[in-house]
Amino acid sequence: RVPAEVNHAALSSIKQDAKRLARGQTGDGPNTLGVLAALAYPDRVALRRKGDAPRYVMSGGKGAILSESDPLAGERLLVATDLDGDPREARIRQAARLSDSDLRGSFADQIGWHKLCVWSRREGRVLARQQERFGALVLDDRAWSDAPAEDIAQAMLDGVRQLGLMPGKAAALFLARARLMGDDFPDFSEDHLLETLEDWLPGHLAGVRSTADWKAFDLLPALTARLSWDDQQALDRAAPAHFTTPLGRKIAIDYSETQPQIALRLQEVFGTTRHPMIAGQPLQITLLSPAQRPVQVTTDLPGFWAGSYADVRKDMRARYPRHPWPEDPTQADPTLRAKPRGT
Template sequence: GRSFPVDLRHLPRPLRKGVRFDAALADLVVQAAGETEGGILVFLPGEGEIRRVEGQLKGRLPAGCEVRPLYGALPFAQQRAAIAPTDTARKVVLATSIAETSLTIEDIRVVVDGGKARRARFDPSSGMSRLVTEPVTRAEATQRAGRAGRVAEGTCYRLWTKGEEGALRAYPPAEIEAADLAGLALELALWGAQPGDLAFLTPPAPGSYAEAQSLLRMLGALDRENRITPHGKALAALPLHPRLAHMLAMAGPDAAPLAALLAERDPLPRGAPVDLTLRLAAVRDPKQFAGRSPHQPSRPVIERIRAEAKRLAKSARRASQGAMSDAAAAGLAYPDRVGLRRKGDAPRYVLSGGKGAILPEEDPMAGTRLIVATDLDGDRREARIRQAIRIEEAELRALFADQIGWQDICEWDRRERRVTTRQQERFGALALDDRVWKDPPPDAVAQAMLDGVRDLGMSWTDAARRFVARVELLREAGEDLPDMSEPALLDTLEDWLLPYLTGVKTAQDWKRFDILPALRARLDWDQIQRLDAKAPAHFTSPLGRDIPIDYSGEHPEISLRLQEMFGQTTHPTVGRTPLRVTLLSPAGRPVQTTMDLPGFWASSYADVRKDMRGRYPKHPWPEDPTVADPTLRVKRRRD
C-alpha cells in the first residue's frame, strides 16, 4: 500500500494547433527516455493510438529500449510480456487505462500521460452505446501518475500545461450515468421497485431509464404499465443483457453460440468484414475457419465464447417455434436494428428504429438489401455498422408478422417541395413495399400542406398585407381583434387556414394562393364593420376610383396621379388622421409627397407645374388646380 513521491512535469506551453496527438506524445516519450532511468508506462486512449505511437517511436529511442503494447484485445502471452519484469531491456509500455488502477508493472519508474481517456457512453436517443475520447479527469491523472511511484520514487510527464490542468473535470462520470440501463430496469421491475425506492449514490437519469423501459416493452419483458411479465421473469433468470436473453428464450439452445458471441468482444481482428456469419463459423469450427480465412480470430476470445455457449445452452429451454436461422435469432435480439438499404450507390441503411447507419463501401455485404445490425459505433447522425448479418424478407415477415402492416403516408416533402402521398407496408421505420396513393382524402392533403406552409413561409399578396396592417393598426389602438402578426398566423394555421387549403399541394400552388379570404374570415361581422369604419381599405378619389390605403408605414398612405386630385380642396383623412399622399407624374413617378394638399396647391404646385408642362405637354396643368376637373386623360387636340 505504500506510495513513493512522484515528480510531475508539465508542458511549458500548450501544443500548437495542427500538431497530431500521436506525434506530440511520441516526442514526449523520447524526451522522458533521455532524461530518466527505469521502465516507462505511456497512457493512451485505445489500440489505434497505441499502434500509431509505436510506429512513431521506431528508431528514436535510446539503445536497449523495448516497446511493448498493452491493451485488452492483445493475446494473453503478449500482455504477460508487457507486465513481467525484465533485466535485459528497458521497457516502454504503451497501455490503455487497463494499467491505470490495480495492475502493478514492477520495473516502471516513469509515466507519460497523453491526457485522454476512452469511455463507453449510452445514448438514449439512439438506443446505442458509443465510445468517446475525452480529456482525463484530475482524479484519473492522479491515479496514472501514481503508477510511477509504486516501487520507488518516479517521474510523470503530462502532455498538457499546468494551466490547462485547472480546466479538467474533477472526477470521471459514474458508470450509471453512461451505461445501458436495460438490465437495471429489468431487475427493478422483477423486484417491483422504482429507482426512487432505492438509495442510489447516483440515481439513474430519467431519460435513459425511460429508454431502457421502452426497450423492455418492445421485447415483451414489461407490460404497458412497466410491470414485469412472465417472459420478463424468464429473461431476468438468464445471465445476459435483456436483448440476448430474449433471443435465447425465443430461439432456444441453438442460439447459445450467437448469444455468447454477441456478449463478447469481436474475435476477429480490425479490418475483417462485418458479416456476423464469419464470426459464428470461427466459433463453431475454429480449426476449419483458421485454415480458410485470412482473418485469424483471437484464440482466447473464441475459447471464452465456446465455453459460455455451452453454459448458456444448458440454461435455455427448447424453442417453441422450431429451428431458427442465425439471422432470425439476431432479429429477435435487435428488432430496432433491422436495416433496409436506401436508394443510391452508397451502402446507407435506415434502421427499423428510425436511425441511419452505413456500411464500409468495400465490404462484401455493401449491396445487401436487408440486414440485422448487431454492432454499431453509436454515432448520433449515422452509425457505422461494425457487425451485421443478412436476413431474408421472408424471415423478417415470419418473425414480425404482427408488427408489419400497411400505412397511408401523406406528408410534405421538403426536397420535392410538394405533398407526397404513398401507401407503404412498414415494419417500424422500414418501407418494405411502397406504392403511389392515387386518391388521398382532400383533408389529409390539406393537413400535410400545413407543414409545407411552415416550411415555405407565408405567401403574401399586396391586398393581404394591407388588410393585416389595418388590423394591426386597430389592435395597437386597443381594439379587440385577432393577432395577425406572421408568427401568430403560423402558430394557428390549423384554426384559420386549413379549411381554405383544398387543392393546394405544391410550392407553386401556395405561391399563387390568395390568403386574404381566409384572413377576413377570422373577423366576425361586427369586427369587419369597425375595421372598415376606423381603418377603411380605400380612399375614394375625386374621379370616384377606390385607391388602396397602405397602413404598413408610420402614416396611412395612398399613391395616385396628380391630375386625379384636381378639385380636391381638403386633405384626405382616415377619421381624424391625415393620409400621406404621394402624387405621381403621368409616367407613375413620384412628384410630391404631402400631408397638406391645400398647402401644396398654394405653394409648391407652381414649381411642379413649370417642370411638368415641359415633360408632359399633352397632359393638363392648370394654373388653379382647385377649380379644375380631375382627369386621367390627355388634353383634347385642337382643330
C-alpha cells in the same frame, strides 16, 4: 465475419437468447442463424438504404454501415450482431443474413401497413404514401392516391410554416390595412397567423400540396374569413382599401410604407379644402402632372394650396398650357380634362 468466419462465442449467446424468446412458440421454432439473431436482437434488423454504399437503417431507428468488402454488403436484409457503438452511424463488425420470408414469419404480428401524409422539405411537396413497416424499416412503399383532402391539408400546414405566408398583392394590401387596427381587432401579425394556422387555413387548401401551388394560392379569402361582419365594416371605415376622388374615381391606397399613400393628378383634387385622413393619420398624396410625373408630395393639401402651389402653377402653365391652372384652386372644380385645341 459472417459467413467467412463465425464468432462462436457470440453465436452461442445468440442461440441461448433465441431459445429463451422462442420457448412459448409451437412447432420446431427458429433454426436459421438470421432468425436466431433477429429474435435475440430485434432492434438490429437492418434494411439496406438506397444507393451504392452498403448503408443500413436498423429497426430500432439507428443507422449502420457495412464494409464494402464484406460478403454480406449486397444483402437487402441482415441482422447486425456486433457493432462498434458509434452513436451516429455504427460500423457493423459482424452480421447474419436474413431473408424477407424469415422476417415476416418471425415478426408477422409486428409488421403492418401505415398511411401517412407528410410535408417533404427536400421535395417541396406533400407526400401521401402507404408503407409496410417493421419498426423503423419501410419494407414496402406505395403511393396513397386517394388520401383524404383533410390529411393533405394538415400536412401542407407544415409546408406553410416552412415557406411563410407568401401573400399576393391583394392579400398583402389587406394585411397591411388590418395591421393598422387596434388591440380590439383580430391579430393579423405573421407570427400569430403562423402559430394559429390550424384554426383558419386548412379548409381553404383544397388542391394545394406543393411549393408551386402555395406560391399561386390566393390567401385573401382565408384571411377575410377570419373577420366578422362588424370587423369588416370597422376595417373599411378606418383603413379603406380605396380612396374615392372628388370625381368619383377609386384609387387603391398603398399601405406598404409607414404612411398610407396614393398618387393622382393634381387637378383631380381642385376644390379639396380638408386633407383626407386614413387610419387616424394624413393620407400621403403624390400629386402628378398631366404627364403623370410627380410634382409634389404632401400630407397637407390646404397648406400646399396656400404655399408652394403658386410656384407649381407657374411651372405647369408653361409646360401644359391647355390644362387649367386656377389662381385659387380651392374654388375650382376638379377635372381631368384639357382645353380643346385652338382655344
